[in-house]
Amino acid sequence: MNTAMKLSGFALGLAAVFGAAYGVGQVAGPVTPAAESRHDDTMAGHGDTGHGTEAGASGRLPGGLLVSDRGYTLVPVTAPSGEFAFRIAGPDGGPVTAYDVAHDRRMHLIVARRDLSGFRHVHPEQDPDGTWRVAAPFGGPGVWRAFADFTPTGGEPLTLGVDVTVPGALTDRPLPPPATSTTVDGYTVTLAGSPQPGRTAQLTLTVSRDGAPVTDLEPYLGAYGHLVALRQGDLAYLHVHPDGAPGDGRTPPGPAVTFRAEVPSAGAYRLYLDFKHGGVVRTAEFTVLADAATAPTGSPAPTPNAPAPTGAAEHGEPGHGHD
Numbered sequence: 001m002n003t004a005m006k007l008s009g010f011a012l013g014l015a016a017v018f019g020a021a022y023g024v025g026q027v028a029g030p031v032t033p034a035a036e037s038r039h040d041d042t043m044a045g046h047g048d049t050g051h052g053t054e055a056g057a058s059g060r061l062p063g064g065l066l067v068s069d070r071g072y073t074l075v076p077v078t079a080p081s082g083e084f085a086f087r088i089a090g091p092d093g094g095p096v097t098a099y100d101v102a103h104d105r106r107m108h109l110i111v112a113r114r115d116l117s118g119f120r121h122v123h124p125e126q127d128p129d130g131t132w133r134v135a136a137p138f139g140g141p142g143v144w145r146a147f148a149d150f151t152p153t154g155g156e157p158l159t160l161g162v163d164v165t166v167p168g169a170l171t172d173r174p175l176p177p178p179a180t181s182t183t184v185d186g187y188t189v190t191l192a193g194s195p196q197p198g199r200t201a202q203l204t205l206t207v208s209r210d211g212a213p214v215t216d217l218e219p220y221l222g223a224y225g226h227l228v229a230l231r232q233g234d235l236a237y238l239h240v241h242p243d244g245a246p247g248d249g250r251t252p253p254g255p256a257v258t259f260r261a262e263v264p265s266a267g268a269y270r271l272y273l274d275f276k277h278g279g280v281v282r283t284a285e286f287t288v289l290a291d292a293a294t295a296p297t298g299s300p301a302p303t304p305n306a307p308a309p310t311g312a313a314e315h316g317e318p319g320h321g322h323d
């Protein structure tokens with residue numbers, strides 16, 4: 001199978017899942033509904049017959065909101081101090097031990113603090129009994145959301161989420177304001193495009209260093225970039241992969257990496273781009289507003305559950321863009 005087609009199809013499939021959830025969000029959440037959004041024909045290619053009927057039939061939520069879905073449950077288990085361990089209980093109640101490889105790994109664990117001020121993407125090791133273990137994935141005290149992103153063999157791709165509290169002094173950090181440029185570790189990453197509720201939007205991230213475009217990005221987990229979006233307020237999870245793949249003969253290794261993403265509602269989202277260069281994986285972060293047309297420029301608060309920040313540069317590290 002053509003890898004590029006497969007990756008593209010995967011990303012579009014995720015977009016379709018978020019689209020399916022959109023109708024649910026309209027009913028359940030304090031979100032701004034987009035007027036009668038319509039799927040384009042790429043969605044039709046996946047057999048989508050319209051988001052209303054699909055949402056009603058599947059009842060699917062965005063990824064990461066559920067600790068148990070379609071018979072699979074994320075179960076944290078007791079672990080030595082600092083380590084995070086969990087297993088996935090399958091439909092028969094026993095631990096799942098067979099997983100498909102997706103993007104080079106059988107298990108992707110993404111952790112983010114509930115205030116979106118910390119993010120890591122790690123790969124746990126599996127014990128023979130099915131328990132997954134990873135050393136110290138959490139970046140400090142607070143309430144963290146742990147997302148297990150995996151495909152059980154014989155099943156569909158799933159993202160389950162669970163809260164994990166790391167004891168210590170808690171500092172709630174406001175979400176940085178929206179920005180289209182950020183820096184991390186001497187790299188500047190710019191964002192073109194903005195997510196649209198209920199519609200597939202193109203997001204292009206361009207990497208430079210010292211003013212020069214980076215044209216030798218390295219493949220990381222089978223792609224030149226991985227983009228995770230988390231919705232402020234409930235951390236609804238979206239993970240998309242770029243158009244094109246390393247070695248497909250048409251995808252240059254930077255400086256631009258293009259994604260197609262569909263978010264389930266208006267609101268504020270934090271985007272995390274993982275990219276690899278010089279043998280090191282770095283994460284560039286952005287705050288973006290979906291449905292920016294209805295939100296005042298510079299305000300990250302288009303919805304009642306998105307409080308305005310009281311200050312900038314609160315995350316205590318370089319790499320966060322601010323206006």
Ligand SMILES: [Cu+2]
Pocket residue numbers: 105107108109121122123221
């Ligand atoms: Cu991963």
